[in-house]
Amino acid sequence: MKQQHDYLRLLLDVTKTLTAELNMDKVLHLIASRVPEAVQVDAATIRLLDPTGKKLVLKAASGLSDAYLKRGPIDAEESVLSALKGTPIAIVDADNDPRIQYPEAARKEGIKSILVAPIPIRGKINGVLRLLSHTRREFEPLEIEFAAALAEQCGIAIENAHIYDEQKRQLNYFKGVCEISKTIAETRQLDDIFNFIVTKLPEVMDLKACTLRLFESSKGQLELKAAYGLSQAYLERGPIDDELATYFILNGEPVLILDATSDVHTQYHQEAANEGVGSILAVPLSIRGEIIGVLRLLTAEQRHFSENEINFAMTVAEQGGVAIQNAIDYQKMESLLKDCDSGGPR
Numbered sequence: 001m002k003q004q005h006d007y008l009r010l011l012l013d014v015t016k017t018l019t020a021e022l023n024m025d026k027v028l029h030l031i032a033s034r035v036p037e038a039v040q041v042d043a044a045t046i047r048l049l050d051p052t053g054k055k056l057v058l059k060a061a062s063g064l065s066d067a068y069l070k071r072g073p074i075d076a077e078e079s080v081l082s083a084l085k086g087t088p089i090a091i092v093d094a095d096n097d098p099r100i101q102y103p104e105a106a107r108k109e110g111i112k113s114i115l116v117a118p119i120p121i122r123g124k125i126n127g128v129l130r131l132l133s134h135t136r137r138e139f140e141p142l143e144i145e146f147a148a149a150l151a152e153q154c155g156i157a158i159e160n161a162h163i164y165d166e167q168k169r170q171l172n173y174f175k176g177v178c179e180i181s182k183t184i185a186e187t188r189q190l191d192d193i194f195n196f197i198v199t200k201l202p203e204v205m206d207l208k209a210c211t212l213r214l215f216e217s218s219k220g221q222l223e224l225k226a227a228y229g230l231s232q233a234y235l236e237r238g239p240i241d242d243e244l245a246t247y248f249i250l251n252g253e254p255v256l257i258l259d260a261t262s263d264v265h266t267q268y269h270q271e272a273a274n275e276g277v278g279s280i281l282a283v284p285l286s287i288r289g290e291i292i293g294v295l296r297l298l299t300a301e302q303r304h305f306s307e308n309e310i311n312f313a314m315t316v317a318e319q320g321g322v323a324i325q326n327a328i329d330y331q332k333m334e335s336l337l338k339d340c341d342s343g344g345p346r
């Protein structure tokens with residue numbers, strides 16, 4: 001009874017601490033540092049599934065060397081696969097248990113026992129919490145239950161932080177739309193409009209880079225008008241008119257390219273890998289219903305753009321189309337006025 005009481009107090013303490021923090025990175029590192037103390041182990045790691053749902057990504061760790069953390073992926077480890085199905089797994093003898101993928105690395109690190117618990121988020125297993133001990137541990141059922149309860153609280157804390165981050169992003173997007181709309185509406189030079197859009201979007205959306213291309217009426221091909229965050233070599237890799245992504249853009253559809261190094265919607269996979277491009281979101285630029293170009297948003301990591309992010313990019317593209325048309329009309333009027341002032345054709 002006393003042990004149960006102690007675990008309950010620890011669980012409440014950890015839960016209170018976690019729910020008080022809303023920054024995602026801080027939440028993850030807080031979990032990794034606080035949970036080992038609660039379960040009386042020496043180290044912990046948190047891995048979450050990437051946007052594809054196929055690969056575990058290390059998000060936080062405590063009590064472990066860089067060499068051990070970099071030993072390789074653990075996605076195929078039997079204990080991890082079981083945890084991803086929702087079952088906590090206790091490894092008593094990490095040196096000899098066949099469910100451990102890197103036993104030699106565990107021996108060098110001095111790890112004797114491991115407890116793996118699933119992290120549920122929104123009703124789905126989205127990661128694993130691993131607790132590691134330098135002394136051999138026969139984890140009791142109550143300890144396993146307690147670790148599983150902590151992992152569930154981790155999932156709740158992560159989800160709370162995710163919701164907070166999403167709300168903050170939405171507010172930033174709203175502010176960004178207002179600022180971008182105001183600035184480009186007051187700008188009459190096309191180059192200034194182009195450059196403002198490609199530099200502002202990476203700032204607001206945390207992107208690696210951004211490009212803006214327009215269809216040239218004389219050639220019928222996309223021509224680069226402005227770019228930010230990319231090397232000249234990548235920008236000169238070749239035309240993108242024949243890419244499948246461009247086909248969908250011509251139909252007014254946004255295109256999400258999750259892996260720019262292999263997706264069938266793009267052609268220059270090796271160039272993307274060399275440039276360090278993870279994902280691309282391409283949205284159409286239009287004027288009065290006619291597609292005039294494409295805005296491409298590029299990330300360094302693979303990223304599944306949310307519906308809110310896609311809507312924000314589409315809104316900016318729409319505002320950009322209006323601003324481009326206004327700038328073109330303004331330049332035409334300015335040219336006519338110059339002709340009139342010089343006594344030219346009327």
